Amino acid sequence: MEIIIARESGFCYGVKRALRLARETRQQEKSTVYTWGELIHNPAVIQELAKEGIIPTEEIDQIKGSTVVIRSHGVSPEILQSLSRTARKVIDATCPIVKKIQQLTARLARQKLEIIIVGNPNHPEIKALWGTSGGRAIIVEKVDQALTLPPARRRVVLAQSTQDQELFAQVVAVLVSKSQELRVYNTICRSTQIRQQSTSELASKVDALFIIGGTSSSNTNKLYEISKRIQPRTYFIEKADQIRPEMLFGAEKIGISGGASTPPKAIQEAVIKIKVFFQKSGQEELAIRCPR
Ligand code: SF4
Numbered sequence: 001m002e003i004i005i006a007r008e009s010g011f012c013y014g015v016k017r018a019l020r021l022a023r024e025t026r027q028q029e030k031s032t033v034y035t036w037g038e039l040i041h042n043p044a045v046i047q048e049l050a051k052e053g054i055i056p057t058e059e060i061d062q063i064k065g066s067t068v069v070i071r072s073h074g075v076s077p078e079i080l081q082s083l084s085r086t087a088r089k090v091i092d093a094t095c096p097i098v099k100k101i102q103q104l105t106a107r108l109a110r111q112k113l114e115i116i117i118v119g120n121p122n123h124p125e126i127k128a129l130w131g132t133s134g135g136r137a138i139i140v141e142k143v144d145q146a147l148t149l150p151p152a153r154r155r156v157v158l159a160q161s162t163q164d165q166e167l168f169a170q171v172v173a174v175l176v177s178k179s180q181e182l183r184v185y186n187t188i189c190r191s192t193q194i195r196q197q198s199t200s201e202l203a204s205k206v207d208a209l210f211i212i213g214g215t216s217s218s219n220t221n222k223l224y225e226i227s228k229r230i231q232p233r234t235y236f237i238e239k240a241d242q243i244r245p246e247m248l249f250g251a252e253k254i255g256i257s258g259g260a261s262t263p264p265k266a267i268q269e270a271v272i273k274i275k276v277f278f279q280k281s282g283q284e285e286l287a288i289r290c291p292r
Pocket residue numbers: 012013014015072095096097098161162189190191192260
């Protein structure tokens with residue numbers, strides 16, 4: 001039997017950076033450090049951070065006189081203003097790639113263009129982008145919503161940094177037929193693109209695939225949807241102890257992929273759990289590899 005780990009599984013650059021900044025800030029401060037909302041979408045990591053004195057909040061009164069860290073998803077200009085007025089210090093851990101998407105959105109809004117953003121309206125990155133557009137952007141989550149948009153002379157379309165590439169392409173195809181002039185900015189980040197591509201390649205090679213990550217993580221949910229389209233035996237789990245023997249039954253090649261907020265430890269624990277299962281069932285041959 002074989003366990004194959006997808007390329008780019010686990011923490012992305014923006015998440016690693018946000019975690020490093022939050023921890024460095026906590027070391028420098030003598031008291032609790034707050035993050036504006038959960039720093040990343042992973043309950044185990046949030047619990048670890050809380051033990052270290054890094055606490056998520058969205059109560060503005062709680063940060064009075066304290067240091068607050070903005071998570072990798074960023075915040076709207078209004079929230080940034082209110083944090084700067086209230087907190088003693090604001091550390092901006094917005095991913096630089098997300099920051100660039102915010103700057104692009106602000107520029108397009110100043111040009112008074114119709115802006116379509118393909119993303120989840122409840123996700124913090126999209127809430128922040130909507131705010132950056134001054135409330136001008138139209139958020140489209142599904143192709144059906146794009147179909148209901150009226151024809152337009154000029155419009156632009158961009159995506160949440162962790163958007164499913166296929167969905168983005170489908171929405172763009174709909175908008176092409178409804179716009180005289182359509183400018184497309186593919187703002188899906190490189191790490192997301194590689195992660196999605198390697199997960200979909202892996203899904204067609206293995207007998208079962210585990211997607212590991214927080215259930216509220218948008219990019220992990222996307223990985224699950226992508227894999228499930230190809231591999232019916234795709235399982236979305238948060239922790240290794242959710243792996244049950246029937247999920248592995250009859251499978252010889254097992255794939256593992258993790259979202260941008262999935263800690264390496266969660267992936268290692270899943271590998272150990274699968275390994276133990278196969279050793280118990282008498283299969284000695286074991287190879288673990290990460291494809292290049
Ligand atoms: S997924 Fe990409 S854009 Fe989002 S935080 Fe990670 S590196 Fe930044």
